Amino acid sequence: MRRVTDYAEVKALTSMALRRRAVTNCIPLGDELAREVSLGSLYLDEWEGGALLAKRRGGFDVISLFVFDPTTQIPRLGSDGVCEIVFDPKGKSRADLLEGLLLACGFEPSLRRMRLTSERAADSEAPEHILTFDSAHLTAVSAFLEENFDPRLGCIPSLRVLSEELAAGCFHGISDGAGIASLIHVRGSEINHLATRRDCRGKGYAKALVQFASRNRTGKKMQVWCAEDNAAAKNTYLSCGFISDGYSSLVLQYRVGVTDETEEKSTLIHI
């Protein structure tokens, strides 16, 4: 795998992938890839039947796959990696194909998620004690995210992105004497993070935050990716009018030299 130093190379790769009808796990956005190149964190690996782009994070890679020939095998990674396959029912065969290729090169399933959407505005007034966090809360919000989400599965933003999104008013929450009790992170029309501190669960904080976000949304509908095995989160969203829209995702992880299957699996959203 080698570092990509010229964004033109990414454009050429994706153009070729599109022309060859490559099977892919998700569609990376051009501006996001350009930023990764400028930061020196985008890597490329190519083999006879495809290519992969790896966004390098602290200790692991986030993988985008482009498979031209599914009869060839994806090369094993030299570092830990995470790959998420997003699909709707009509894309199940594509997802199965990619899952098979990833399993064959050592990836293991870690998490299944379902997409929930809502077009309904919350019908109750939001509690007055909901705060909008700003740049002054950078340290506290960063620590809260790290305590409540697995960095590999929970899509924790970098400090730079976190700082930008705090300034943009994307984080809201409820605080008490011990710090942040519950937090919601909304980017555009998507809820990215929702968590409640362990000793504050069962008080309705998460539901209040979802209702707050729903009342203040700017688009026609909101969406969230929810871990299928997180009953508390799922029930919260369902009670706020969210329903499944049929999209699912499977997150697979590759760990160099790790074979301990008893390791506790993390969930994306904790309430």
Place this chain on the structure above:
Amino acid sequence: MEKLYEILENICPGIDVRSEALVDDGLIDSFDIVALVGEIMDEFGVELNVDDILPENFNSADAIMSLIERSR
């Protein structure tokens, strides 16, 4: 334009190809767009890449046609 309608109908059978909100209304998604782009590149002889995969470029047949024209 008829060629484009035909491609849309082949990739997303049953949708209203004259919709002005193909993406906004969920009639096509990003994976449909990937399939669509491959067909467009072959049929119209243009080069497209990841920079072109933006919802606003695929929200209607007119928007897709504009993208094709810009790429020529």
